[in-house]
Amino acid sequence: MRILLQNGRLIDYKNKVDGIYDVLIEDDKIAKVDRELTDPVDEVINCKGLIVMPGMIDMHCHLREPGFEYKETIESGSKSAVAGGFTTICPMPNTKPTPDNEETLKSIIEEGKRVNLCNVLPYASVTKGEKGEELVDLKKLKEAGAIAFSDDGMPVVNSRMMRKAMIEADKLGTFVASHCEEKSVASGAINAGEIAEKLGVEGVLPEAEEIMAAREIVISETNKVRGHICHISTKTTKDMVRDAKKRGVKITCETCPHYFTFTVEEVMKSGTNAKMNPPLREEKDREAIIEGLSDGTIDCIITDHAPHSIEEKNQDLSKAPNGIIGFETALSAEIMNLIDTKELNYLNLVRLTSYTPAQLLHIDRGVIEPGKVADITIFDPNEKYVYTEDMIVSKSKNSPFIGKELKGKVKYTMVSGRIVYEG
Numbered sequence: 001m002r003i004l005l006q007n008g009r010l011i012d013y014k015n016k017v018d019g020i021y022d023v024l025i026e027d028d029k030i031a032k033v034d035r036e037l038t039d040p041v042d043e044v045i046n047c048k049g050l051i052v053m054p055g056m057i058d059m060h061c062h063l064r065e066p067g068f069e070y071k072e073t074i075e076s077g078s079k080s081a082v083a084g085g086f087t088t089i090c091p092m093p094n095t096k097p098t099p100d101n102e103e104t105l106k107s108i109i110e111e112g113k114r115v116n117l118c119n120v121l122p123y124a125s126v127t128k129g130e131k132g133e134e135l136v137d138l139k140k141l142k143e144a145g146a147i148a149f150s151d152d153g154m155p156v157v158n159s160r161m162m163r164k165a166m167i168e169a170d171k172l173g174t175f176v177a178s179h180c181e182e183k184s185v186a187s188g189a190i191n192a193g194e195i196a197e198k199l200g201v202e203g204v205l206p207e208a209e210e211i212m213a214a215r216e217i218v219i220s221e222t223n224k225v226r227g228h229i230c231h232i233s234t235k236t237t238k239d240m241v242r243d244a245k246k247r248g249v250k251i252t253c254e255t256c257p258h259y260f261t262f263t264v265e266e267v268m269k270s271g272t273n274a275k276m277n278p279p280l281r282e283e284k285d286r287e288a289i290i291e292g293l294s295d296g297t298i299d300c301i302i303t304d305h306a307p308h309s310i311e312e313k314n315q316d317l318s319k320a321p322n323g324i325i326g327f328e329t330a331l332s333a334e335i336m337n338l339i340d341t342k343e344l345n346y347l348n349l350v351r352l353t354s355y356t357p358a359q360l361l362h363i364d365r366g367v368i369e370p371g372k373v374a375d376i377t378i379f380d381p382n383e384k385y386v387y388t389e390d391m392i393v394s395k396s397k398n399s400p401f402i403g404k405e406l407k408g409k410v411k412y413t414m415v416s417g418r419i420v421y422e423g
Helices: 074-083 104-113 138-143 161-171 194-199 207-223 235-246 258-261 264-273 284-295 330-339 346-361
Strands: 002-012 019-026 027-032 044-047 051-054 056-061 084-092 227-229 251-255 378-388 405-415 416-422
Touching: 002 346, 002 378, 051 161, 051 346, 056 074, 056 330, 056 346, 056 378, 074 084, 074 104, 074 416, 084 346, 084 378, 084 405, 104 138, 138 161, 161 207, 194 207, 194 264, 207 227, 207 235, 235 251, 251 284, 258 284, 258 330, 284 330, 284 346, 330 346, 330 378, 330 405
Parallel strands: 002 044, 002 051, 056 084, 227 251
Antiparallel strands: 002 019, 019 027, 051 378, 378 405, 405 416
16 A cells, blocks of 8 residues: 655654655555655545644553543543544553553553554553552563553652662663652642632642652662653753753653643633643743743653543542543644744654654654654644534543634544544
């Protein structure tokens, strides 16, 4: 099967390409990239006015299977992901049972292959049952297919255990992704401050994230091993990572679209659909996250896609679970808050959403050049639409973007040369 992507604006960070090109795809690989290709093909896709970029990679999401299939399944989550332009997704291990053993991990991998929409590369947990009491066998789980390790949703409280895990993961050529939450100062529903006081709920102190982020930086620096901080949300965390990188510390980090789109004030409009962990912060934090994306402090954008049922989210703010869905709105949030505001250009957006995630995960993706696997996202950067609940592909509907006008629409998602989504 030969497919020609014609007259699209190709954005490729590795090769610093931003211009009008044709892309020839043969079976699962990119065969040619050039201007005005005339090779015989089976199908031509007119990409005039569209952007063609390496498939987006979400290295932090939640698919809920096994154990919580009423929220999301690997199949429904994969459908949501490709609708949002993602070609590779990495589900976190807070499932039941936890992928702390080869059997459970392999079952997730096999279900991803059966669904056969996007690449599903799961994390294994750091500790058994994510209880923080006993380390998993990192070597066996890495050999069984774990892309990396995390107890996301739960912090690894024991510093000796976290140190051991980070050192061992580094030796295996992978990493531990740390959910930074110092539990002794983490209780609460939303960010501590005026909004929490106005709503009469306990506020989460920003130090909850920052104290543990500082710990991971210290472990990384002292032992000269790689560390990765999940979903950073505060100015202080961003500043600590920036300063550590300047010293040569092997620390990396990620953030989410909601942290550069919204502040805690969104809770007044969207209620529990604006409740997540870490919580939405203040304007100074939102601005700092954007600065960190622009200057290279923050390595990648992830969604932290976290589906919950309507019944769960309809509880009081203090009782409702944390998290929002994010696959289908990430690209629009990036266009509106980073590209249109001139904070980033498209080359740097590709760096954050495709190229660097592939580098961090050590997978041969994130570029468009001959010989590479044809994982490609094609979208209209200018199409506007109002995001409604009936548009949502995910099994869950917990999103603060519902009812808002968005800009940027995925038109095609291709995985290994196959069109897996057409919008």
